[in-house]
Amino acid sequence: MVANMTGKVALVTGAGRGVGRGIALEMAAAGAAVVVNDLGSSLKGDDGADTSPAQQVVDEIVQAGGRAVANGDSVASYEGAHEMVRAAIDNFGRIDAVVNNAGNLRDTLFHKMEEDDFDAVIAVHLKGSFNVSRAAASFFKEQGSGAYVHMTSTSGLVGNFGQANYSAAKLGVAGLSKSIALDMARFGVRSNAVAPFAWTRMVDSIPATTPEQIKRIEGLKKLVPEKIAPFVVALCSDAGAKVSGQIFGVRNNEIYLFSQPRPIRTAHTSDGWTPDSVAERVFPMFEKDFYPLHRSGDVFTWDPV
Incomplete structure (x- = not known):
């Protein structure tokens, strides 16, 4: 077995159901001891x-x-995150992989979103990913190895309707993952983000009232949460030792490597810009390369395979 986790210990958050459950089971099947x-x-x-x-x-x-x-601690608690990492150390003597999968939803249109709706989602997805990752960081640094996998989403990478809180958190997770990869590379620690496509409790909560929405939901039901697990386990195994700082997607039997923001056009003037010259020159120059207001479903239009 190339992607072997024998002798390793993995912590998987939000692992009681759905994608997390599949990852925990696959980790164990690959030989890891697991904090669920x-x-x-x-x-x-x-x-x-x-x-x-x-x-x-x-x-x-x-x-x-x-x-x-x-383990039943909350990822939104800094102390709770340390407790779940401590559970790995106390029960199995080490920690080798952290999968930040725990999540929540408070979907609503931005102009109707309350502060608590925003804070609650940021606390679990973004702050929670920081909390758990930070709790494991000292152990990873000391042993000179470790792997993080953080769950991002096309809601943040591409965009979605009525999910300003979730989208902000998930795009933040991608940035957090890259920063961890940069900061901890010298200690042999790697960090990657994965956007999972899967039919779970969270996806099942999406409202569907129009024929188009209902059709999309029926397509989403084909997305099997257990299909995410093999890729995540491979990333955490020694076979993924050279993979860090990347953003992936897994959609049933398809695996994606996402682009990351880089400049695509430049405009320069030797005289310096004024508001008028920007409006007259830059906007028309860049307009053909502006990204449309796509939602995730506008980009991933084909049936999952």
């Missing part, structure tokens, strides 16, 4: 914790002959 973290809350993340989803995944792993422990 899940708060067990609703999609909004505002109700009481229930660790039973995490424990159910642990039971599946143990019954298959693997090693795993459940």
Whole structure:
């Protein structure tokens, strides 16, 4: 087995259901001991914790002959993030991979979005990814190795309707991943972001009222969450040792490498710009290269395979 995780320890957040569950099971199948973290809350993340989803995944792993422990701490808590990393150290003696998968949704149109809707999503997706990554960083640095995988989204990379909070968080996650890759490369630590396409509780919450929306939802139902796991495990294994600072997408049997922002046009003047010269020269010069207001579904229009 090339992408082997034998002897390694992985922490997977939001691993009680959906994509996270698939990753935890695949990690264990590849030989890793797994800390299965899940708060067990609703999609909004505002109700009481229930660790039973995490424990159910642990039971599946143990019954298959693997090693795993459940953890119910919140990624939104800096102390909680340290507790889940400590669970890996206390139970298995080390930590080798962190998969930041935990998420919540508070979808609403921007002009109707409340501060709490924004803060709650940023706290889980972006701050949560920082919290857990930072908690593991000292161990990764000391041992001279480690792998991060952070879940981003085409809602942030491309755009989506009614998801200003989620889009901002997920594009922030891509930036966080790149910064970690740059800062920790000298310690043998790598960091990548993955945009998963999968039918999960979160996707199931998307409203569908028009025929077009209903058709899109039916297409999304074909996206199997377990299909994300093999790529994530490969990234975390030694086979992914030379892969860092990248943004990928996984959509059933398709794997994407996303572009990253770089300059595509320049305008220069020896006299310096004025508002009028910008309006007269720069806007017309750049206009043909402006990106349209695409949503994710406008870009990924073909049926998943």
